[in-house]
Amino acid sequence: MKLLSAALTRTLDQATIQAQGITSLELMERAATALFDWILTELRPAYSTPIHLFCGPGNNGGDGLALARLLHEAGYAAHVWLLPAKRYSADFTANRLRLPAEVPCQELAAARFPELPASAVLIDALFGTGLSRPLTDLAAEVVAHLNRSPALRIAVDLPSGLLADAPQPPDSPLVQAHYTLCFELPKLAFLLPGHAAFVGEWHTLQIGLEQEVIHNMAVDNYFIEDNYLKGCLPKRPRFSHKGTFGHALLLAGSQGKVGAAVLAATACLRGGVGLLTVRVPQVGYAILQTAVPEAMCLPDSAPDILTELPDLTPYAAVGMGPGLGQQAASREVLRQLLQTATVPLVLDADALNLLGANRELLELLPPDTLLTPHPKEFERLVGIPARHDYHRLEQLRAFVRQHRCYCVLKDAYTAVAAPDGTLYFNGSGNPGMATGGSGDVLTGLLLALRADKRLSALDAALLGVYAHGRAGDLAAQETGEAGLIASDLVRFIGPALQELTASAPGL
Ligand SMILES: NC(=O)C1=CN([C@@H]2O[C@H](COP(=O)(O)OP(=O)(O)OC[C@H]3O[C@@H](n4cnc5c(N)ncnc54)[C@H](O)[C@@H]3O)[C@@H](O)[C@H]2O)[C@@H](O)CC1
Ligand SMILES: Nc1ncnc2c1ncn2[C@@H]1O[C@H](COP(=O)(O)OP(=O)(O)O)[C@@H](O)[C@H]1O
Ligand SMILES: [K+]
Structure with missing residues (x-):
């Protein structure tokens, strides 16, 4: 509305x-x-x-x-x-x-x-x-x-x-x-x-x-209410195969933060991706293969951080950031990704902090890249603290217009900003989601939706943000708000997406 x-x-x-x-x-x-x-x-x-x-x-x-x-x-x-x-x-x-x-x-x-x-x-x-x-x-x-x-x-x-x-x-x-x-x-x-x-x-x-x-x-401001996105997720065609929904690459995790990679990976799989490959440092290899057997793992040669960008040819979309750390070598992986990627990108967490600390990298953002900062990460991205809430929204509009990107500014009413400066405020979600790892789950889910070629960048962003909040609402019915943890969100991504799926068959 x-x-x-x-x-x-x-x-x-x-x-x-x-x-x-x-x-x-x-x-x-x-x-x-x-x-x-x-x-x-x-x-x-x-x-x-x-x-x-x-x-x-x-x-x-x-x-x-x-x-x-x-x-x-x-x-x-x-x-x-x-x-x-x-x-x-x-x-x-x-x-x-x-x-x-x-x-x-x-x-x-x-x-x-x-x-x-x-x-x-x-x-x-x-x-x-x-x-x-x-x-x-x-x-x-x-x-x-x-x-x-x-x-x-x-x-x-x-x-x-x-x-x-x-x-x-x-x-x-x-x-x-x-x-x-x-x-x-x-x-x-x-x-x-x-x-x-x-x-x-x-x-x-x-x-x-x-x-x-x-x-x-x-x-130039919309509110995403409950019925707005119903039927917007295309039904999976009867004869679809894993190639239909895209092969995603996730670059995530470092020593002590492999859990972020696990959460984003499981969310990506629950988001309906066809295939998922996860790039983690050596320290994450056994963890990922055990915790997420559905994902393929392409370990970096470095023990504790990411230092090398794999060949991007097979992938329909790339996500980077959860649990990444901000080491110089990982920054160079990000730089190379921005310079070479020709598929949709989803950037979160330390990928955003690296962009904020090395602002020349912002000039390399491919059009339609999706960034998912919380307010502190957004402040680092733009480099100027917002004077008040309206100023932050103006900064957000200016940012997406300048960089021709989509930006999901996470909050109780998360704002999805499109490159033309239109803002879509999300109405789903609850304070139970203010818990470590919720953002990693959103990144994984958005990565899956960006890998799905049937969806536009805007629809992927809106569906992902709404479904993430809806998963939180469904999870809280079972766990209560205080008891909700990020992996509960992952469990309810499927039901949340199902509510948004078209009833007519897809082609
Ligand atoms: N579609 C709608 O939204 C409808 C709105 N209606 C009501 O109409 C309201 C708007 O009515 P009005 O336009 O008359 O506005 P208000 O009732 O908000 O106030 C306007 C009056 O307050 C004075 N004023 C403004 N700022 C002041 C200040 N700082 N100190 C002292 N006085 C001040 C103005 O000079 C004017 O006399 C809506 O908020 C709503 O309650 C309903 O009656 C009908 C339908
Ligand atoms: N009070 C709230 N109401 C609705 N959603 C919330 C609330 N608090 C947090 N969230 C959601 O939870 C997620 C938190 O993301 P983030 O701050 O990146 O967490 P983390 O870095 O721990 O993964 C965002 O999607 C945000 O919109
Ligand atoms: K009033």
Whole structure:
């Protein structure tokens, strides 16, 4: 699904109103009804639970007022608190007038903040996408008051104070929501690590915005949700043979880090590769042949690190990096690989660190190379620390455009960047995957998908990243998050890929 800027969100509202022949007030009613339904089905508050709604002067406040009316009509104990302002939006005013007189409704003032006990539910409808600058004065004091309360905080559309798609000064007042309920599509701000403590758990509520208009909007950020890639992995043809799915070469492992090679190799095999050859130093030979009998092993002549690039002729794709180490001899193997490879490359871990430490090597990256850094590796690659999360995304776009490569920036919402600068944020995965070796598994899986000539570079990257997270979600159902280890991910790659496989026969 697309991630819309605040400006495009407003355009979409207007277009929906026109196309469907409804008023903006009716659209607001849909939004309030969706909030009401979610609160009733997910929170199931008791009729006696005090529900305090904090309403700002714009349409976010209007949503809050309409919700207060619906709650009251259903018998719940709604209390409205208004943030005084010079001007109020028309739909705010309309809903203020529609609020039944029995609903307590007071203006907030510095000396008059309500008691907010743990048993209460707080609805933050102060500001949404119309926020134009950081909150100050009374609004900032209200936010601090809400954040001090032990009660459950639910933000409407956005936690108040948070901009939907742009950075804000550090330490700006922001509501710390437990839940954020937004309309139709998530916001870019929800996917950035620095906002996790404010956004909490987010959900999108459908309010019937015009899909046709969304379809025609040009954006450069997408969110990969559950159904997006279903059927994108071609079914294996009945008469396929191991050559159909490519022969991959993996260059990995060094003294003390042969496990990384084992994890990447098993993930590559579970990713459906036809044949796999692994280049490890001597120290890894017996380990690999024992732990991964399905893979062929081509040991380096050196005892503990990689020093020689094998002949690349037989291979459909090459992966390099897991457990590699950063010795000069291994750097020269990387240089030779970049200079001679004519097939897709997947570079991870120490291959990326070597690129960062020897930036002239970046000029040798063959087009469409796939790099899989975590944020620290990415910082080493670009050489300049990101000032904030949005700056990192700009660095990412600039990097892929400059090097004509694909870059998977790994995080809770991993971003796959395509050479044109489009970003695809991945929604699968869980914190159980924050465990050593998870990245090695991703490298192996991506290597398998890049060796499969039926897939484009972009599809391979998106399928691999999504399936890796999905494998993590399936594994966590069995192991729990804390108990999840990287080899559990490997076990669930098959089921995760199966979910994405086309039902029609492949050719
Ligand atoms: N499709 C959608 O997403 C829908 C959105 N609706 C709601 O409409 C909201 C957007 O409404 P608005 O555009 O009226 O915007 P807001 O309600 O977010 O706020 C705009 C008001 O706040 C003032 N303001 C902005 N920054 C301020 C600051 N730092 N300090 C003090 N005042 C400030 C503005 O002058 C304006 O009066 C959404 O967030 C959502 O809650 C729904 O009503 C209908 C459907
Ligand atoms: N909180 C999280 N939610 C979702 N995915 C996560 C989370 N933490 C880590 N991951 C995923 O786990 C992998 C970790 O990779 P990496 O940091 O390279 O690990 P390692 O170097 O130990 O193999 C990445 O794919 C990342 O997206
Ligand atoms: K809000």
